[in-house]
Amino acid sequence: MTRVREWGLQDRPLNTVQFESPSHTGMLLCGLNTLRTRGWLLDVTLLAEGEAFQAADCWTKMANEKQVSMASEQTHAAAEEIVTLTSSSVSTLCAKLTRRDDVWCVDSGATTHMCRDKNSFLELTPTISQKAHRAVLASCSDYFRAMFTDAMRESRQSEICLNGVTAAGIRLLLDYAYTSRLALNLANIQDVLSAASHIQVVAVVEACSNYLQAQLDLENCVDLATIAETYSLSQLRRRVYRLMCGHLCEFSRQPDFHRLSPGQLEHLLACDFPVDCPEGEVLRIVTRWVCWDLPQRLSCLPRLLRRVHFSEIAPWDMEASLQAAVTGPTCYQDQQLYRLVIAETCRQTRVPLPTPSPTPSTALVNSRGMEMAVVKVGGFGIAGITNEITYFLPSAGKWRHLTTIPHVEQCNFGTVVLDNELYVVGGCFNQSLQENIHPFGFFYSPRYNKWSTMAPMQRERCRFSLNVLGGRLYAIGGASEADDVMVGEDGEVSACERYDPETDCWECVRPLPGYRTQHAGAVWGNRQLYVCGGLDRDLVLSSMRCYDIASDTWESRAPMLAPRADHIMLALGERLYVCGGWAEDAETGNRILVDTIDVYDVSTDSWKVVSRVPTPRAHAGIVGVGSKIYIIGGFRGDALFDRATAVIECYDLETDSWTTGDKYPHEIWEHTCVTLYIPRCRDDMEVLAGQGRG
Numbered sequence: 001m002t003r004v005r006e007w008g009l010q011d012r013p014l015n016t017v018q019f020e021s022p023s024h025t026g027m028l029l030c031g032l033n034t035l036r037t038r039g040w041l042l043d044v045t046l047l048a049e050g051e052a053f054q055a056a057d058c059w060t061k062m063a064n065e066k067q068v069s070m071a072s073e074q075t076h077a078a079a080e081e082i083v084t085l086t087s088s089s090v091s092t093l094c095a096k097l098t099r100r101d102d103v104w105c106v107d108s109g110a111t112t113h114m115c116r117d118k119n120s121f122l123e124l125t126p127t128i129s130q131k132a133h134r135a136v137l138a139s140c141s142d143y144f145r146a147m148f149t150d151a152m153r154e155s156r157q158s159e160i161c162l163n164g165v166t167a168a169g170i171r172l173l174l175d176y177a178y179t180s181r182l183a184l185n186l187a188n189i190q191d192v193l194s195a196a197s198h199i200q201v202v203a204v205v206e207a208c209s210n211y212l213q214a215q216l217d218l219e220n221c222v223d224l225a226t227i228a229e230t231y232s233l234s235q236l237r238r239r240v241y242r243l244m245c246g247h248l249c250e251f252s253r254q255p256d257f258h259r260l261s262p263g264q265l266e267h268l269l270a271c272d273f274p275v276d277c278p279e280g281e282v283l284r285i286v287t288r289w290v291c292w293d294l295p296q297r298l299s300c301l302p303r304l305l306r307r308v309h310f311s312e313i314a315p316w317d318m319e320a321s322l323q324a325a326v327t328g329p330t331c332y333q334d335q336q337l338y339r340l341v342i343a344e345t346c347r348q349t350r351v352p353l354p355t356p357s358p359t360p361s362t363a364l365v366n367s368r369g370m371e372m373a374v375v376k377v378g379g380f381g382i383a384g385i386t387n388e389i390t391y392f393l394p395s396a397g398k399w400r401h402l403t404t405i406p407h408v409e410q411c412n413f414g415t416v417v418l419d420n421e422l423y424v425v426g427g428c429f430n431q432s433l434q435e436n437i438h439p440f441g442f443f444y445s446p447r448y449n450k451w452s453t454m455a456p457m458q459r460e461r462c463r464f465s466l467n468v469l470g471g472r473l474y475a476i477g478g479a480s481e482a483d484d485v486m487v488g489e490d491g492e493v494s495a496c497e498r499y500d501p502e503t504d505c506w507e508c509v510r511p512l513p514g515y516r517t518q519h520a521g522a523v524w525g526n527r528q529l530y531v532c533g534g535l536d537r538d539l540v541l542s543s544m545r546c547y548d549i550a551s552d553t554w555e556s557r558a559p560m561l562a563p564r565a566d567h568i569m570l571a572l573g574e575r576l577y578v579c580g581g582w583a584e585d586a587e588t589g590n591r592i593l594v595d596t597i598d599v600y601d602v603s604t605d606s607w608k609v610v611s612r613v614p615t616p617r618a619h620a621g622i623v624g625v626g627s628k629i630y631i632i633g634g635f636r637g638d639a640l641f642d643r644a645t646a647v648i649e650c651y652d653l654e655t656d657s658w659t660t661g662d663k664y665p666h667e668i669w670e671h672t673c674v675t676l677y678i679p680r681c682r683d684d685m686e687v688l689a690g691q692g693r694g
Contacts, residue, residue, distance in 0.1 A: 048169075225260075277366065633671065
């Protein structure tokens with residue numbers, strides 16, 4: 001009778017149990033390090049700068065050394081940063097080898113990968129005081145794995161010379177191979193990086209890259225750019241050039257700026273990161289770099305000028321840039337630089353340089369690395385009210401998360417964009433099932449990815465209009481906490497105020513005649529603000545008023561073709577367009593959606609219908625981009641119920657046609673939409689698709 005029969009297990013299932021020891025990785029490293037420190041089974045000598053390090057192979061004896069403690073001391077100097085790599089050295093043993101007759105691998109994320117090749121990993125030695133095992137070298141390094149397994153000459157040699165790496169770098173890498181720990185500091189980082197890159201220890205190369213990124217500043221960025229390019233550290237290189245561009249004005253004034261090679265400066269101009277100065281200053285920075293060593297660098301100027309966006313330089317700024325270039329101490333008599341700049345200007349613009357004249361400041365400092373995005377602000381979604389802000393870049397074709405309003409979740413606030421900063425002002429929120437209206441505001445800079453606070457309004461508001469006119473914010477009408485009625489000379493009025501970003505102060509302006517909430521506003525030109533529709537308590541309005549910034553007066557204009565509330569008014573081209581909203585049925589008193597897009601001609605003070613919305617909606621986000629109007633989300637009206645939607649429709653004013661784009665990832669309503677320039681280099685998470693019914 002067999003032993004199995006004695007145990008009575010013959011007829012039972014195998015009941016296999018997978019056992020994995022959490023201590024096996026540490027035991028394996030400990031055993032390998034013990035073999036190394038005792039000088040056992042060494043089989044290869046690595047020569048670097050006259051020093052030698054020995055390596056060997058034997059897994060059988062190492063596995064029996066469980067009782068040996070880790071024999072590796074780590075230096076903890078104040079200037080050192082101890083970097084513990086998540087991938088232990090031996091845990092990557094033969095990671096790229098596949099199972100063969102003479103090789104076996106155990107692959108797991110938490111335990112050590114082991115391999116044994118009975119023909120390849122024989123005795124070998126790297127010579128000096130420190131010793132190692134060839135199998136360990138092959139497990140950590142693609143370089144050694146190929147050397148020892150591909151029948152190369154070195155696979156049969158007992159000594160291997162490593163050219164181009166330092167002994168200090170190899171010594172530290174051997175310590176890492178046996179302990180999975182590495183002490184990086186500014187004194188050894190280049191030795192370690194050079195050696196790790198040479199013998200292809202990927203985990204250490206990544207650790208060095210991360211360490212250098214943590215040390216990055218404007219004083220060392222040129223050196224780190226050179227290191228990143230030398231060792232093909234793409235992530236470090238990206239971080240370096242993004243820092244240079246983001247602080248280009250300050251960086252260009254530092255002596256190290258002139259150490260940039262022509263190729264590095266050309267890449268800086270071409271890398272599509274946001275910069276902190278106008279394009280005219282970019283041109284001056286380029287010419288200053290050339291003038292630093294004019295005889296040697298003048299030949300580089302044509303290819304550098306091709307990276308300058310001359311179309312964004314105002315004529316007067318162009319002239320100032322040229323004067324600054326040709327009046328410098330080095331290039332005073334050299335008119336060739338001037339001629340090259342003029343030639344490139346004409347090539348890009350196809351017109352001669354115009355007569356200098358002052359131009360107004362642009363809203364965007366510089367378009368480099370920036371792209372206009374449609375931005376969705378707040379509203380409601382499948383999970384309820386949200387302060388989430390998302391954006392859509394045409395180049396990416398996806399909705400992504402941008403930021404979150406830094407306030408308790410709210411709605412019915414005002415949103416505008418001024419100088420490419422998003423302002424969110426006022427609004428209301430629920431507290432203990434009661435609506436609370438507040439006067440507070442915030443503004444967000446997409447270039448710096450930063451929110452800032454602003455002075456609160458003099459009056460709390462929600463369901464009001466917020467517009468930018470003459471570089472200031474105008475808050476018109478809306479509901480307040482007390483909802484008290486203001487009375488003027490001609491009856492009730494709605495309080496209005498404006499905000500000056502320069503002084504961070506609000507001040508009252510002429511009140512809007514009549515009580516008005518849930519209306520729409522739009523700016524025409526540089527001096528007029530139009531307000532139309534809305535509610536006077538329970539009455540839906542069709543009237544329109546015009547505010548003149550110079551005279552501080554309101555005047556009546558032709559009323560809309562139909563009353564509307566919760567609609568949007570957009571200034572596109574030479575006209576004002578009204579979209580969305582709802583009105584009341586005269587017979588039933590029920591809300592009905594207004595499905596027309598009406599246009600107002602300022603010159604004739606008249607209205608007309610231009611189109612009908614294929615999918616009429618209330619509380620949709622509506623925004624104008626160029627000659628197109630986008631309607632995003634909202635509620636679709638129905639005889640029986642209202643239904644949220646994620647549909648996005650686009651009306652083209654030039655072709656008078658409608659198209660339907662990809663839906664928003666989930667149903668949304670009561671949000672606002674604006675356009676904002678967003679850095680293309682952002683790497684934000686996508687908005688996840690919901691389970692709503694689109």
